[in-house]
Structure formats: structure tokens, C-alpha cells
Amino acid sequence: MLDDKMKLEQYFKDEIDRVSGIEIKQIDDEIADIREKALQGLEADAQREAGMVREQELKELQSEHAIRLSKAHEETSRKLMAKRKELADLVFKEAKDKIKSFTKQGDYRDYLKKKAQELGKNNFAHAVFLIGKEDASYQDDIKKAYGKDCEVQIDTDIVLGGFRLECVEMGIVVDETFDTAIEEQKEWFYTNSGLFIK
The missing domain is CATH 3.30.2320.30 (ATP synthase, E subunit, C-terminal)
Incomplete structure (x- = not known):
């Protein structure tokens, strides 16, 4: 019984780690791609414009990056909470089924x-x-x-x-x-x- 509980807990942990790892990697890749493209554009613009303009655009980029990262983290947390609820509901459905089976004996x-x-x-x-x-x-x-x-x-x-x-x-x-x-x-x-x- 304890071994089953430990296996179940490990399964939940592994599943959450796997799902969150995939989503975080996708977010990091997207952010890296966005950052690379934005930096390339900024470097070209900076050569044509004064240093003050470049600094302002970098600040805006960082702000946008922070906002996108925050939204991505919120979305990941929402998905993880939904998965947690789904897993917990499954556990308690199985427990209720076993109880109902017991009451028939x-x-x-x-x-x-x-x-x-x-x-x-x-x-x-x-x-x-x-x-x-x-x-x-x-x-x-x-x-x-x-x-x-x-x-x-x-x-x-x-x-x-x-x-x-x-x-x-x-x-x-x-x-x-x-x-x-x-x-x-x-x-x-x-x-x-x-x-x-x-």
C-alpha cells in the first residue's frame, strides 16, 4: 500500500516535471528567438541612430520581454494546476470506486x-x-x-x-x-x- 502510494506520488512528480519542462523549454526557445531577432534589429538601428535611441529601445524590449515571460509563467502555472486537479480527481475517483466495491461485499x-x-x-x-x-x-x-x-x-x-x-x-x-x-x-x-x- 505504501509502495503503491510512493509509486503514485513519483508518477505525479515525474508527469508534472515532464510537462513543465517541455513548456519551459518552448518558452525559453521562443524568448531566445525573439531576443535574437530583436537584438539584430537593434544593432542595425543603433549604427544609424544615436546611443540614446538604442538605449531606449533596449529598455522597451526588456519590458516587453518581462511581460511576455510573466504571461508565459502564468499560463504554465494554470496548465500545471489543471493537470494537478485532473490527477487528484483521478486518484479520488479510484478511491471512491474501491470504497463502493467494498460496500458491496x-x-x-x-x-x-x-x-x-x-x-x-x-x-x-x-x-x-x-x-x-x-x-x-x-x-x-x-x-x-x-x-x-x-x-x-x-x-x-x-x-x-x-x-x-x-x-x-x-x-x-x-x-x-x-x-x-x-x-x-x-x-x-x-x-x-x-x-x-x-
């Missing part, structure tokens, strides 16, 4: 029962379990595993699976949904994946 029922049983060890008053509509068939399993009086309700916001236990009277919410877990992992992923834009 018998182990998922056992997972829900185990989590409910662990929460049953607490003294939560008037507990309400919120589950996704895909998990409606597990209502009795959750109640039985919890071992105490509780309600199970459908929450259409829970799409991937898991459940959320709420005790309104005690101000307690225990979120065991895969939906929340995947959202929390997105923040971690963006911080630790190495897919940042300089």
Missing part, C-alpha cells in the same frame, strides 16, 4: 456492525444512526449490534457508505461515513502529495 456488513458495537459501549442517550439509502437493508444489523435503544434514519447526503451517530441531547456526533473520510483525505493529499505549484 459481506465484509461491509461486518464493518458496520463492529463500529456500531463499539459505539454501544458508550452511554449515549437517544442515539440516532444516519445511513445512506444504499445501506437501508443494514438498519436491523446496526440496531442489534449497538445493543441499546436507538433509531436508524436515512440521510441522502451519505453516498459512499458508513454512518453518522448523533446524540442531540448530549451534543455528540460521531462521523464514521466514508464521505467525510474521503473529504478529510483530500486536504491531506494536497498537503503531502508533492503536487504543489511553484
